[in-house]
Amino acid sequence: MNIFALTGAGVSAESGLGTFRDKDGVWTKYDLNDVATPEGFARNPALVRDFYNARRANLAGAQPNAAHAALARLETALAARGGELFLCTQNVDDLHEKAGSGRVIHMHGELAVTRCHHCAATWPDTGSLSADTVCAACGRAGGARPHVVWFGEIPLFMDAIEDALARADLFVSIGTSGSVYPAAGFVAEARAMGIATCELNLEPSANAYVFDEKRYGAASAVVPAWVEGVIAGL
Ligand code: OAD
Numbered sequence: 001m002n003i004f005a006l007t008g009a010g011v012s013a014e015s016g017l018g019t020f021r022d023k024d025g026v027w028t029k030y031d032l033n034d035v036a037t038p039e040g041f042a043r044n045p046a047l048v049r050d051f052y053n054a055r056r057a058n059l060a061g062a063q064p065n066a067a068h069a070a071l072a073r074l075e076t077a078l079a080a081r082g083g084e085l086f087l088c089t090q091n092v093d094d095l096h097e098k099a100g101s102g103r104v105i106h107m108h109g110e111l112a113v114t115r116c117h118h119c120a121a122t123w124p125d126t127g128s129l130s131a132d133t134v135c136a137a138c139g140r141a142g143g144a145r146p147h148v149v150w151f152g153e154i155p156l157f158m159d160a161i162e163d164a165l166a167r168a169d170l171f172v173s174i175g176t177s178g179s180v181y182p183a184a185g186f187v188a189e190a191r192a193m194g195i196a197t198c199e200l201n202l203e204p205s206a207n208a209y210v211f212d213e214k215r216y217g218a219a220s221a222v223v224p225a226w227v228e229g230v231i232a233g234l
Pocket of ligand 1: 091108149179200
């Protein structure tokens with residue numbers, strides 16, 4: 001059995017990382033045009049670096065929760081039976097990896113990676129983004145930005161994602177509001193290909209009506225229960 005799992009900020013909420021669109025979410029405190037667009041970075045790079053430096057500091061102390069752990073168990077269980085969990089996350093945190101998931105597709109990039117805005121070189125970096133950083137690849141300073149996909153930029157790994165969707169037997173969406181495309185459109189694509197679809201979220205998402213099966217509640221409870229059911233049925 002091949003399962004395509006799409007995760008969003010809700011899976012990390014109980015690890016202390018804020019979501020974006022809930023009450024008190026990140027986008028209720030910051031204008032995404034200022035901190036999550038190439039134009040915002042061009043206007044005020046210091047503001048953008050400060051924003052992501054605070055998020056890096058917050059991530060350093062975060063631990064995975066029971067939902068991340070359950071998805072790592074599912075990957076192992078499917079692989080043991082010749083199947084696959086394709087874990088595609090919109091999250092830029094590393095909590096799936098910390099929980100033991102072996103392959104995580106970060107379609108919106110990774111917070112703990114720095115990218116040179118001049119030449120697109122990337123390098124692992126949990127320290128602070130600085131205007132003084134000199135890129136080892138092109139030798140230029142001033143281009144250090146987070147390796148995070150901003151609005152107006154193209155998500156990563158789209159070819160691998162489309163291939164994985166096409167070979168999936170089940171599509172599951174976990175902890176995402178279904179507001180940001182292309183990820184929000186995966187469920188409709190899956191449905192059009194005749195793939196079973198399931199939503200696990202705190203509350204119905206924007207496209208809840210498209211899903212065959214829905215379970216609502218905190219990820220730390222709903223995801224492990226759902227995973228145990230899937231494993232029992234393998
Ligand atoms: P959102 O903040 O839009 O949605 C989070 C979802 O998680 C909501 O539907 C909540 O109901 C749900 N949720 C909250 N707490 C939960 C919990 N404990 N258990 C289960 N579900 C919970 O976040 P995303 O859908 O991930 O993109 O946002 C998608 C993209 O928009 C992000 O990747 C980011 C953002 O702008 C970029 O930065 C490019």
